[in-house]
Amino acid sequence: DENENEVSIQTNMSHPIEIIIPRDPNIIIPPMILQNVTSMNYTPHNQLFDLHYLNITSSLSISIHFEIQSLNISLAYLFIYKFDQLPQLNTSINSIDGWTLFCPLNLTNQTSYTYFINNQQTSDHQSIIYGLRELNSTEMINTCSNTSISSLPITDQRFNFTSNYQLRIYTSVGPLTNHYETQCFSTHLTSFASGFVILPESINWNYIFANAxxxxxxxxxxxxxxxxxxxxxxxxxxxxxxxxxxxxxGVTPLPDNHQSDQYFYQIIVFTGHRQNAETNSNVHFIIYGDNDETHIRTLADSQRKILQRGGIDSFIMAVPESLGLLNCIRIWHDNTGKGSSSSWFLKYIIILDLQTME
Missing domain, CATH: 1.20.5 (Single alpha-helices involved in coiled-coils or other helix-helix interfaces)
Structure with missing residues (x-):
């Protein structure tokens, strides 16, 4: 008290202490997520509600705050949910844990509908599946105009949304929690703090396979x-x-090799990269060495195209004996290729003696 004397307070579970904690005014409120439900009207389906799955598994008790904002505030909605299972509501089955109506008359200074589920309801549960359905004009007149209605507007017709809506879900403590303050309840006095946590929608594989x-x-x-x-x-x-x-x-043996020739050279031919550098003409050459010279030989391969633009082609040439130290090579083509493939741009050529590796 004002004299710094301890004040004795008796509390119990039915009469807890209510504490209101203002939020940081600089906090960034997470945006609402647009639910494009009108696009599903043109897709064949049998869903009565727009269903969503939420994982509420936690070591601490969780209370949940739903915030729904219709892009057309003159519309009314039916909200249902069930813990750990798929909610079902039609003329033949009623399997839900809770429901509420969102009517335009309930909107005063706000543009969003809110619904609160406390931690006593969520305890011992791992998930919650909730659904939303837009009421038609007849249902809206019968339900929203009657403040004492206690029965559900049940139908077997698939949902038909005329407007999309935005959704935000977050953990809270008390039902009066909003963007500006947190409502807490406690049966003992201690230090308190609050935050703004958006619960992600975990993947419910059972729900996915059931609607696949x-x-x-x-x-x-x-x-x-x-x-x-x-x-x-x-x-x-x-x-x-x-x-x-x-x-x-691959390395290609020259087609004019003789089986009796046992001295081998590797010839590596580099074709340039300039435009129209490749050729389809027949290419012939003669190699001159200190000891001997070859007869007219031909670069050819029956299995693949050779001497293409930017290509590197390797050949094996067989001769009767060593040519000795190589002096020069004379190489030419016969222009038999058609169009631009008649000419050839030879970049350079390498000849390797496979016996001496020179």
Whole structure:
């Protein structure tokens, strides 16, 4: 008290202490997430509610605050939920843990509907699945105009949203918690603090597989199919190119080699990169050495194209005996190629004696 004397306070679970903690005015409030539900009206489905899954597994008790803002504030909604299971509500089955109506008459100075689930309700549960349905004009007149209504507006018709809505979900302590202050309850006095935590929507595989038919997910299926087809085509194309590259790596024996010739030279030919550097003409050459010279030889390969732009082609030439120290090479082509493939740009050529490796 004002004399710094301890004040005795008796509390219990039914009459806790209420504490209001102002929030930091500089805190950035997470934005609401747009739910594009009108796009589903044109997709074949049998859903009565726009359903969402929320994981509430935690070592601490969690209370949940739902904030829903319609882009058309004149519309009314039915909100349902069920813990750990899929909520079902139609003329033949009523399997939900809670529900509420969002009517335009309930909006005073706010533009958002709010709903609160305390930590006593969420205890011993791992998840909550909630759903929202827009009421038609008849349901809205019958329910929102009657303040004492106690029955649910039940239908077997699939949902038909005429407007999208925005959604924000966060953990809170008391039902009066908002963007500016936190409401806390306690049965003992201690230090208190509060924060703003947005709960992510975890993946519920059971819900996904239960709603995995093609008609409900045409866009997803078509995207996966198209990506898979493109991937397979690219694999085939890449494999084809790999085989072509392997062919280029091979060493080709010259077709005019004689079986009796046992002295070998490797000839590596580099074709330039300039435009129209490749040739389809017949290329011939003569190599001159100190000891001997070759007869007219031909660069050819019956299995693949050679002397292509930017290409490196390797050949094995067989001769009767060593040519000795190589002096020069005379190389030419006969211009038999068609169009731009008649000429040839030879960048350089390497000749290697495979016996002496010189």
């Amino acid at each position: 038919d093609f008609l409900k997910n045409k866009t997803i299926y078509l995207t996966v199919i198209c990506v898979s087809i493109i991937y397979i085509i690219l694999i085939i194309y890449a494999r084809f190119k790999d085989k072509k590259d392997l062919e280029k790596l």
